[in-house]
Amino acid sequence: AQSVTQLDSQVPVFEEAPVELRCNYSSSVSVYLFWYVQYPNQGLQLLLKYLSGSTLVKGINGFEAEFNKSQTSFHLRKPSVHISDTAEYFCAVSESNFGNEKLTFGTGTRLTIIP
Amino acid sequence: DAGVTQSPTHLIKTRGQQVTLRCSPISGHKSVSWYQQVLGQGPQFIFQYYEKEERGRGNFPDRFSARQFPNYSSELNVNALLLGDSALYLCASSFRLADEQYFGPGTRLTVT
Numbered sequence: 001a002q003s004v005t006q007l008d009s010q011v012p013v014f015e016e017a018p019v020e021l022r023c024n025y026s027s028s029v030s031v032y033l034f035w036y037v038q039y040p041n042q043g044l045q046l047l048l049k050y051l052s053g054s055t056l057v058k059g060i061n062g063f064e065a066e067f068n069k070s071q072t073s074f075h076l077r078k079p080s081v082h083i084s085d086t087a088e089y090f091c092a093v094s095e096s097n098f099g100n101e102k103l104t105f106g107t108g109t110r111l112t113i114i115p
Numbered sequence: 116d117a118g119v120t121q122s123p124t125h126l127i128k129t130r131g132q133q134v135t136l137r138c139s140p141i142s143g144h145k146s147v148s149w150y151q152q153v154l155g156q157g158p159q160f161i162f163q164y165y166e167k168e169e170r171g172r173g174n175f176p177d178r179f180s181a182r183q184f185p186n187y188s189s190e191l192n193v194n195a196l197l198l199g200d201s202a203l204y205l206c207a208s209s210f211r212l213a214d215e216q217y218f219g220p221g222t223r224l225t226v227t
Contacts, residue, residue: 090157103150105158108155108157
């Protein structure tokens, strides 16, 4: 069975500083990896995804993530954060066997930007 | 284009009651998935439907059921509500099974 671990439940960062949100996964088969953002009282919005190919994935709002198969990690990074990045971030994994594309989510990381 | 829509937005029910939540996918999308997000946790997969057939089911009791209609909209039913069913219920749609899932704003269910 697949699982996702987000190592930090809360991350405070000063505005314009860089940030890394950590994600590790466990699966016995090939996976697809995703990062979603959730603003207060809203649904989930896809930031970026890794399906195959280049291990460095660029997403919306200046975020990027790197897939590391040997370390089973998919950490999210942004070189300079803004107040508007304050939100909950979820890492998710989907096993790449066609027929059931359920997403397994981590417990989330709350990113707080300090002015 | 309209995104995924869910109704109602908020709902308050009493223990033991039954509830039906509704989801309309993005036009042209044939797959709908349901997730439960308890406060402070990540979403948990409940069901996935594709072309009106159940294609996946998470680790939820039989009190939870769902269906998908010919127009690809979907309903999630929960019977014999428990306090622990209080959560944000999210619906997601995708064009095909292997495509990106787009999430709706969710239905906030409170069981008292």
